[in-house]
Each structure stands twice: as C-alpha cells, then as structure tokens.
Amino acid sequence: MKFFIDTANLDEIQEAYDLGVLDGVTTNPSLMAKEGITGESNILAHYKKICDIVDNNVSAEVIATDYDTMMKEAHVLAKIDDKIVVKVPMIKDGIKTIKTLSTEGIRTNCTLIFNAGQALLAAKAGASYVSPFIGRLDDVSTDGLQLIEQIVHIYGNYPELDTEVLAASVRHNMHLIHCAEIGADVATCPLKVITGLLKHPLTDSGLAQFLADHQKGN
Numbered sequence: 142m143k144f145f146i147d148t149a150n151l152d153e154i155q156e157a158y159d160l161g162v163l164d165g166v167t168t169n170p171s172l173m174a175k176e177g178i179t180g181e182s183n184i185l186a187h188y189k190k191i192c193d194i195v196d197n198n199v200s201a202e203v204i205a206t207d208y209d210t211m212m213k214e215a216h217v218l219a220k221i222d223d224k225i226v227v228k229v230p231m232i233k234d235g236i237k238t239i240k241t242l243s244t245e246g247i248r249t250n251c252t253l254i255f256n257a258g259q260a261l262l263a264a265k266a267g268a269s270y271v272s273p274f275i276g277r278l279d280d281v282s283t284d285g286l287q288l289i290e291q292i293v294h295i296y297g298n299y300p301e302l303d304t305e306v307l308a309a310s311v312r313h314n315m316h317l318i319h320c321a322e323i324g325a326d327v328a329t330c331p332l333k334v335i336t337g338l339l340k341h342p343l344t345d346s347g348l349a350q351f352l353a354d355h356q357k358g359n
C-alpha cells in the first residue's frame with residue numbers, strides 16, 4: 142500500500158519524506174487555507190514547493206465546478222510539474238473533466254467519493270485515483286472501511302480498470318491498518334497517523350532494557 146500524506150504543510154511533508162516511506166501528497170482547498178496560502182500565484186508556487194520535496198503524486202485540487210473552467214485550471218495545475226495529479230470533485234462536470242484529462246494523459250484524483258456507484262463512475266471516466274472519505278463516513282454513522290472493501294472488490298472484478306483506490310480521510314492507525322488488510326492501493330493521512338505506526342510501549346521498554354544491560358557490561 143502506498144502512503145500519501147494529507148497536508149499542505151511543508152515541514153510535515155519533509156518529515157514524512159525523510160522517513161523514507163512517503164509515496165505522495167494530497168492537498169485540498171481547506172488544507173491550503175489552513176497553511177495561509179491564498180491567491181493563485183501563491184497557491185501554484187506552493188504546489189511547486191511540495192513537488193520539489195517528494196518524488197511523485199502531488200494531488201492539487203481544482204476550485205471551479207463547471208467543465209470549461211475546471212479544464213483550464215487542470216491545465217494550469219498539470220503544467221506546474223509532472224508530479225501533479227489533478228484533483229477533481231465527484232460531480233457531473235467533474236466526471237466529464239476526468240474523462241477529457243484522461244484522454245490527454247493527465248492524471249486525476251476524483252475526490253469526495255462516498256459510495257460505490259460514484260467510485261464506479263469515476264473509474265469508467267478514467268480517473269487515476271478515487272478518494273473515498275473514510276473518516277467523514279464514520280462521522281455520520283456509516284462504515285467507511287466497508288466502502289473501501291466494496292470498491293476494492295468491484296475494481297477487482299475488472300482488472301482492465303487502472304483506477305487506484307486511495308483511502309482518504311484516514312483519522313487513526315486502525316483505519317490505516319484496516320486499509321492495508323482490505324487491499325486499498327493507497328492511504329492518505331496526517332503525519333501523526335504515519336508516525337503513530339512507530340509506537341508500542343513494549344518497544345520503548347525493550348529498547349531501554351537493552352541499552353541499560355549494554356551499559357552494565359561496557
């Protein structure tokens with residue numbers, strides 16, 4: 142399973158990259174706003190900075206909701222760097238946009254997926270990734286992981302589909318571990334979820350004991 146970090150914070154992206162396990166980055170307009178990045182030129186420059194840190198797969202989201210403007214925005218985003226994946230919302234014009242971009246060879250991430258039908262449609266349109274939002278489904282008493290399982294199953298029926306399942310809105314370590322069990326292609330999550338995988342108290346106490354025993358004889 143690929144690990145993407147879900148943030149626009151450059152320090153966090155660098156920290157995850159330095160760990161050596163990072164395969165990409167997802168951003169969204171809320172995450173960009175959280176970092177105080179506003180105005181078209183600043184936004185584009187920030188995406189470039191992210192691309193300069195990681196090896197590939199930087200999702201940058203369009204803001205428009207109509208086909209013509211989404212296409213214009215997508216072309217501007219795609220020109221920033223070959224690492225850019227254009228993130229497009231799951232709406233009617235979004236599907237048309239994904240279809241055209243896929244015929245142009247521009248990679249896309251269809252975002253705000255909340256059911257299997259939406260995931261099927263995005264795959265038919267040629268999306269490179271679909272992003273089902275696990276945590277936001279859990280928030281409304283619907284099993285987000287079950288949706289990941291359903292989409293993985295459906296895509297598995299049609300090996301000719303190139304779309305990857307990108308589990309998004311991953312809130313904690315068990316989400317991440319279950320995504321791997323289910324066979325999600327990618328999971329995107331905050332830095333603390335990635336670094337959370339490091340932790341176990343028996344690791345800490347075991348290491349402390351090893352070091353203490355070594356000290357006694359040296």
Ligand code: E4P
Pocket residue numbers: 147167168169252272274276277309310311329
């Ligand atoms: C996905 O690409 C989104 O940016 C993100 O995972 C949403 O997560 P949230 O529900 O924690 O905001």
